[in-house]
Amino acid sequence: MEIGTPDISVQSASVLLIGPDRTRRGALTHALRRLGVEVKQEVAEYPSYTRTAALAGDECDAVLIDLDADPQAALLFVETYCALNKPVTAMLYTQNGDPELLVKCMRAGARELIYLPVEDEALTEAIVRAAARRETQAPRRLGKMHVFHSAKGGAGASTVAVNFAVALAHETKAEVALVDWNGGFGDLAVLLNLSPRFSVLDAVRSPERLDWDFLSTLLAPHSSGVRLLAAHDQLSVTNGEHRAEGVEKLFLLLREKFAHVVVDAGRTFALPASVLKHAESVSVVTQVDVPSLRHAQRYATFLSEEIERRDSVQIIINRFDARNSGITATEAERALTFPAKWRIPNDYGNVTGAANAGLCLAGQSSPIAKMFRRMAETASGKAPKAVSKSWTLFGLKKG
Ligand SMILES: Nc1ncnc2c1ncn2[C@@H]1O[C@H](COP(=O)(O)OP(=O)(O)O)[C@@H](O)[C@H]1O
Ligand SMILES: [Mg+2]
Structure with a gap:
């Protein structure tokens, strides 16, 4: 036979x-x-x-x-x-x-x-x-998830997440999913000048209904190629509505459809560890002052314990200004036991101007725009990893 x-x-x-x-x-x-x-x-x-x-x-x-x-x-x-x-x-x-x-x-x-x-x-x-x-059949390949947390309100997680996502869409010439996980306090729709009709809540509240056909209708397209799943704007919604089952399904569907999924996780609503542990990078965005660095270290430690791995957890120093920083490199490095992978310059004029106009920095030639492009190149595998690894706090090279 x-x-x-x-x-x-x-x-x-x-x-x-x-x-x-x-x-x-x-x-x-x-x-x-x-x-x-x-x-x-x-x-x-x-x-x-x-x-x-x-x-x-x-x-x-x-x-x-x-x-x-x-x-x-x-x-x-x-x-x-x-x-x-x-x-x-x-x-x-x-x-x-x-x-x-x-x-x-x-x-x-x-x-x-x-x-x-x-x-x-x-x-x-x-x-x-x-x-x-x-x-x-080709083996199943899921997209990479990049999650940004804010060490302290105002540290810059939303600014970094949105500009990184736009830079990534330009860099990869592909659509990038961007999720605003700041239920009730989301900024990404405003930063992108979008008025989405739907939010994360529509996606996660009925896991049995959630499939790609439905989810695709919830995403708001931005001209850059970023597709935004916005935060809901009701302040009364509790974390209980974000049942792990719906959240897990949401992120799996996004990772199936997009090569990159960028998440602004803010500080308010925690992502389940079952989702977070699959992230390529879990970043805590901080500024360089003692209270912020202390929060960043505690937050990064907490996240690494939650997901039971440290290798994906990193710190991003935002609003860095070597001349006006009152804290020394040694002090800052001593405060952190996670790699400070990126330093993003302080650029009040460009960042605030873009935020108020609902524009992104992507096309600009300013140092901050270049930094977001560099981050996107690294995430898309175009820049050699060593470039970002050699970056240390305040320009001091380790080892
Ligand atoms: N690199 C930067 N340079 C100048 N201003 C910045 C920078 N990053 C963020 N900001 C400003 O800081 C404020 C807080 O940033 P935001 O991204 O909303 O922080 P978070 O999401 O962590 O609360 C905003 O007004 C933003 O325009
Ligand atoms: Mg924010």
Whole structure:
């Protein structure tokens, strides 16, 4: 018997198995093992969104889902899973041949149906097709997330986030997502001279509704190529409305669609650690005065503990003025145990003028505009990393 692509063997394939019915699951596990297919994980319930996202990150060739125990939950899982991990084939197993349900299965993204009682030949063919399909698909690549926090109100996180995002859109000639995570106190729409009708809150409050078609309607396009998801403007909204499930889904969708996702995380509303830990860079923007540096150090420490990693956490010194800084380099360096990766010059005239006019500094030739371009080049991989690494506080070279 010759099945599918000759060089793909069913014996090197691996699957996930999902279904609350133990007997049906057992029958499939038995059949799969008999064929030499590795069952990487069995899940005895339809997973929540967070669990689905975790499962979608696991390597396998196919995911087999029980359709009959709860068809609605099964289809919801298939839809979410397929959106998160396209190269993996979703297969539903069923005792039911209801044509209407079968159409819904295909619409949800399932590519195979396995009828029970399972036949070895049909199962083998489906698994081989899944393995072959996965081989031809490009691996899933998610966009890079750059998050800016403000050590103290007024440190400059919004200014840095918006100008960095615009510079990145110019640099990469691609759309960049910009998220204003300052619920109630967002500035990015004003800084970009946009009047968005929708906000972060529209995106996160109904996770079950959130998909790319919906999310794309919430983003406000800026002429630079930045697409803004604005902060909501109701002050009464509590952090409870930002349920982790919705927030995780939002950022995964954004990272699927954009090579770069820039977040102004301000100080008020914390991003869940489950999102923040995937960030390429987690920056704390600060000015060079003792209270600010103290807050920056504490904030950076807190964030690194939350996400259980330090390598992505960095400090950005804003409004730096070597001549008028009352603090010495040694003092400032002693205050920080995280790399001070960028120094952004103080430029009241240009920054305030741009902010008031709803313009960005992108096209300018001022030192501050050049600095944002440099940051964008580094983030897009154009500038050698060493350039930014050699930057130290106040121009002193370490080591
Ligand atoms: N590099 C800079 N040079 C001059 N003024 C700046 C600079 N960065 C920010 N500002 C100004 O400082 C104020 C606070 O900046 P903002 O980005 O709103 O801070 P945050 O978002 O951290 O609260 C704004 O008026 C802004 O125009
Ligand atoms: Mg701000």
